Every structure is written in structure tokens, then in C-alpha cells.
Amino acid sequence: MSKKKKNARGNDAVALPVAGGTGITPAELIVSRGQTEALISHNDYAAQLRVLQIELVKLQRHFIGCGDRILVLLEGRDAAGKDGSIKRIVEHLSPRETRVVALDKPSDRERSGWYFQRFVAHLPVAGELVLFNRSWYNRAGVEHVMGFCSKDEHEEFMQSVPKFEEVLVNSGIKLLKYYLDISKDEQRRRLDDRQRNPLKQWKTSPIDAVAIKRWKAYSAARDEMLMRTHTAISPWRIVRADNKRLARLNLIRDVLSRLHYAGKKNKLVEPDRDIVFEFTPNCVDARQLAN
Numbered sequence: 001m002s003k004k005k006k007n008a009r010g011n012d013a014v015a016l017p018v019a020g021g022t023g024i025t026p027a028e029l030i031v032s033r034g035q036t037e038a039l040i041s042h043n044d045y046a047a048q049l050r051v052l053q054i055e056l057v058k059l060q061r062h063f064i065g066c067g068d069r070i071l072v073l074l075e076g077r078d079a080a081g082k083d084g085s086i087k088r089i090v091e092h093l094s095p096r097e098t099r100v101v102a103l104d105k106p107s108d109r110e111r112s113g114w115y116f117q118r119f120v121a122h123l124p125v126a127g128e129l130v131l132f133n134r135s136w137y138n139r140a141g142v143e144h145v146m147g148f149c150s151k152d153e154h155e156e157f158m159q160s161v162p163k164f165e166e167v168l169v170n171s172g173i174k175l176l177k178y179y180l181d182i183s184k185d186e187q188r189r190r191l192d193d194r195q196r197n198p199l200k201q202w203k204t205s206p207i208d209a210v211a212i213k214r215w216k217a218y219s220a221a222r223d224e225m226l227m228r229t230h231t232a233i234s235p236w237r238i239v240r241a242d243n244k245r246l247a248r249l250n251l252i253r254d255v256l257s258r259l260h261y262a263g264k265k266n267k268l269v270e271p272d273r274d275i276v277f278e279f280t281p282n283c284v285d286a287r288q289l290a291n
Contacts, residue, residue, distance in 0.1 A: 045245045052252045053092050055269060060093050060129065062261035067126035069173045072255065073135045076180030077218060078211045079190035081241045082133050083203070085180070085248050089131065089255070099124075102133040105148075115139065115157060116164055124173065136161065140225035142207065145217045158228050165234040175234055176255060179226065179279070180241040183290045184215050219291055223284050236279040238289065250275040 040048075063070060072089075074082045090098050101122045110118045116136055124130040139157040143149040149157075169175050182190075191208050194200045211218070230236045237254060241247035254276045256269035283289055 040243075040245050040249075045249070048249050049088060049252075051268065052249065052256070053088070055256050055265065056089060056252065057092055058263050059256060059259060059261040060097060063129065063259075064094075064097055064127040068259075069124040069126060070129045070259065071124055071168070071173050071175050072129070072131045073137065073175070073177045074131065074133055074180065075135065075137050075141070075178065076239075076241065077182060077187055077222075078205075078208055079187050079194065079203075080180035080182050081244050081247055082180060084244060085251050086131050086133055088248050089252060093129065097128050099128065099130045100133060101130060101135075115153075115160075123168070136164075137225060137229075140229070141218065141221050144221050145214055146207065146210075158224075161229050162231050162234065165229075165231070169233050174259065176258060177234060177236050178239055178251060178254075178276075179222070179236055180239045180247065180251075181290050182241050184212065186242045187215075188212055219289075222289070226279050227281060227284065230279050238277055238279050238283065240275050246272070246275055 062068075074085060076082055086100055090100060099122070101119075103118065103122075106118060119132075119136050122130060122132075136157075139149055139154060140161075144154045165175060191211060194204050194208065226236055239247050239251050239254075250271040253269045253271035256264070257266075257271060
């Protein structure tokens with residue numbers, strides 16, 4: 001029978017039934033199923049994160065042993081939560097087999113070459129997990145909105161990227177693409193916090209100043225990117241990320257649920273599909289994304 005406990009707002013948080021013989025405890029299965037704005041207490045969050053990080057260690061042990069190559073792309077607006085999500089994913093993983101890639105703007109030399117060339121050097125080899133904190137999709141987002149690329153360069157990218165990703169997947173790379181989606185009010189709040197918090201000063205950039213001003217342009221660029229680069233072989237997953245804790249937990253669950261590894265606790269890694277879901281063209285028409 002399901003058990004209920006109260007979350008930080010006094011709302012019910014649902015504890016999923018424990019399957020007999022799985023060895024999963026009720027504490028491992030407590031999941032907040034309210035709105036994405038609902039709070040999850042620090043203790044519940046820490047407990048859930050710990051068991052999911054144990055699953056990540058099991059995943060890493062498996063892909064090191066079998067030589068899998070795993071590539072995770074995290075995209076989203078400024079302050080969407082990419083840094084924090086990646087930090088929780090890699091926190092207890094072996095640094096020898098885990099790499100985080102966050103490239104600076106391209107040099108003049110890099111701009112003169114094939115657009116994807118500077119990213120290829122960072123692709124995973126056997127037994128590696130690589131996470132891109134922003135990726136080649138900069139060309140579909142910030143470069144396009146801010147005028148850092150021409151219309152022809154943008155169009156060439158949009159036509160080329162599905163073919164490029166098909167090559168990666170056919171080569172054996174397990175490619176997972178996530179877009180962290182936040183509301184305008186939440187982005188404004190987080191950007192303001194960056195300015196006030198001395199521990200977050202390193203995150204600030206001149207582009208932050210126009211992020212809100214160009215909100216509609218970024219929304220249009222996001223929609224076009226998702227519509228034109230979501231394919232059967234390389235699909236996008238959307239993460240509703242206004243609540244950082246729920247976004248992180250469910251992002252990790254979704255990654256774990258999509259990859260094979262020994263000893264997986266399937267019920268434990270089942271994400272909340274109100275928070276993480278596969279993109280479809282209807283998402284734009286139904287206004288399921290932040291606008």
C-alpha cells in the first residue's frame with residue numbers, strides 16, 4: 001500500500017508501492033508528485049539524490065566494463081540549471097572516465113573550420129561518460145539570437161545537425177539530449193541572484209543583461225531548434241526546471257532509465273513525466289514550453 005508524507009508546503013508527497021523482493025526501501029521511492037512549483041524538503045531531496053547517485057556509480061561500473069560511450073547534452077536558457085544538474089551527476093563518479101565539456105566561444109582559427117570540428121575532439125571513447133554544458137546547439141540559440149552567426153550559417157547548421165548526430169549514434173555513441181526549460185520570472189530571479197551572490201559571480205556574463213530583453217527571440221529560436229532537430233534516432237527530452245531539486249532528481253532518473261546497466265532498480269529510476277518528457281511538435285502548439 002502507498003504511504004503518504006507531507007512535503008515542505010504540507011502537500012502530500014507520494015511514496016510508490018514497494019515491489020516484493022526488489023530490495024527497494026520506501027525511503028528510496030518517496031517522490032514528490034505535485035506541481036513543479038511544489039517544494040521538496042532538503043532531507044527528502046538529499047535522501048533521493050543519494051540513492052540516485054549510487055545508481056549512477058553502478059551505471060559507470062557497467063559502461064566501463066562493457067566499453068559503452070555515453071554522451072549527454074544539456075541545453076537551456078541562461079540560469080536554467082545546467083551547472084547544478086551536471087554537478088550532481090558527476091559528484092561521485094570516477095573523474096578518469098567522466099568529462100564535462102563547456103567550451104568558450106570559438107577562436108578565429110576554429111571559426112574558419114568545419115563548425116562541428118572543435119566538438120569532435122571531446123566525444124567519448126570506450127568506457128567514458130561525457131556531458132556537454134551547452135554544445136553545438138549554441139548555433140541554434142545564443143549565436144543565432146545575438147547575431148554571432150549569419151543566417152546562412154544558421155540554416156546550414158540546422159540542416160546538418162541531424163545528419164551529424166545520426167553519424168554519432170550509428171558509430172555506437174549513446175546520445176541523450178536534454179533541454180532545461182524555465183519560466184521568464186524564474187530566469188529573472190536567478191539572474192538577479194547571480195548578481196547578488198559573490199559565490200556565483202563567475203557565472204555572470206554580458207549576455208545575461210539581454211537574456212530577459214530577448215526572451216521572445218530565444219523562445220522562437222528554441223522552438224525552431226526543437227522542431228527541426230528532434231529525430232527518432234536523436235530525440236529531445238524537455239525538463240521543466242523551475243524547481244531545481246525536482247528537475248535534478250528527475251533528469252538523473254531519466255538518464256538512468258534510458259541506459260542499460262546491471263542491477264538497475266527500475267521503479268527507483270522512473271522519472272515524473274510531468275517534469276521530464278519527450279518533445280513532440282504538439283509541445284509548441286499546446287504551449288507546453290515556457291513562453
